[in-house]
Amino acid sequence: MRKQLHVNLFEMNCVSHIVHGLWVHPENNRHRFNDLDYWTELAQLLEYGTFDGVFLADVIGTYDQFRDGPETALREGMQIPSNDPLLVIPAMAAVTRNLGFGATFSTTYEPPFAFARRMSTLDHLTKGRVGWNIVTSYLPNAARNFGHDTEVVHDHRYEIADEYLDVLYKLWEGSWDDDAVIQDRERRVYTDPSKVRYIDHVGEHFKVAGPHLCQPSRQRTPVLFQAT
Template structure:
């Protein structure tokens, strides 16, 4: 068996604390339990299932505004439950952590609208409570309605959001990595010294966007800085990911595009002085599996009956209101004249010779939402997963849910054993932090080549400490 064949393929489950996440309309399916998202048992049951299936983590998306550009308002999104109503993703993590020992938790939080000091404490708290199993999906937020929810007239310009994010992370690195030295916590009962004041430092950050005195209120957690996820696809976003991210969630439209995107990210990481292997890429994957191909095809047909094209248009309408354009107009022509697109909506559509009519006809098909879609037997699904991982260099995949928990249950019962048989999926957990699971045993802190490591104080704490 070659090294390539032995390489473990990692899996996260892509979730959101809401009724309708990414497969719009399927909240109406009789076997779907998404309406239970407000029930803590929904989350603890899901966590227990994923740990039984040896998943790396549950990846929790989030938005802080409504999709309100399609047909000129939020009515479609509200009616179709397009990521609304939605609750806070961070608050379900302690409940899930309490019923698991190994499952990781990647939570989405924006750098644009809330100041960094309180977020630093929240993430340190979660890292303590999970014993080093937490990650932060760093986003800058792109919805106009989100900006208005936080007192602004309109969304902040794209590159300025990334400028803010850069300083936001600088503040957090100072708090997480530099405010408390290694050895600051003594817990000397006889001397009545819990922590050495000489090793706890104010950060006194004064920048263009933030002023933060410090020190950090939390003592160092197992990972100090949580594992950093990112999903930016613009030039600025890719540079940001290459500089900071340890895991990148992407949605490249084809195997060839994914291969090039991964190679590009690793080239950029190397240019920033990082080890390219410390940037792991996770494309989305949509999997429908059954013991036979006929049964898998029947599942696809059943799901298709519940899909809501209007729901998909409402979400995509966050950047392009397709209902407002001539159906025969070319997407590339709309972009060229400065049509109302966000980069997120543009990327999968540009350069493919599509008209508005083409896009409308494709909306709402089972299988959209990730570059990898496969419906079939466990053997066929495993073949495609291996092919995409091996031909692109992807570290693993974010599994999209059609039915909750049915999608995860099918994957765990049918695909996981087949991947294990091939030596491509773990057969047990070890006692490690989430970062160690991604980067290797002993790497529970940011690696020395990561920019956050430069903010450590005192004797340098190396990645293997």
């Protein structure tokens, strides 16, 4: 039996992702990462090449341990400057029909309620073509950027992540019934209130009342994956 080949592009919304220094090549295009046209052109090229998807990596701090500072990373363009990976996805989705999108987001430093809404919005805008790479973040600089004196201990980060996912599942899967939105113009009822509920989550790390602000998206819970 013939096997099907699945091809995915590994990218990052920055000037230099993995192949550091390639931005100096005379045919370089990386310096355009701040331009939306760069991402829409890339999406169209991937769709034309029948790629299954594009995965956008991310970090929320800079590499400043080498030589006790960020100078080398800044000088060489090593994942800095970098932009939010989530914000280019709607534009890429608008110019494609089949391309899937995966993006990295950390469970350690930002609250789950806001992220749940962000991902549901992306799932709506992409018509169910979005996935989430779950990370807990490891850079000491990332910890300092979000008010911590030092990096959150590894096992504790994953304890936070476990509850983070619990909150998200409650928001994505349990807050709205599939048929909650009825759009009854005659009775002026957009959503049936009896089919939307608070989640009233109270845990060790998070306290979230709900309800989820987004109506159910195509996937409800996006494709979830994690690097091994």
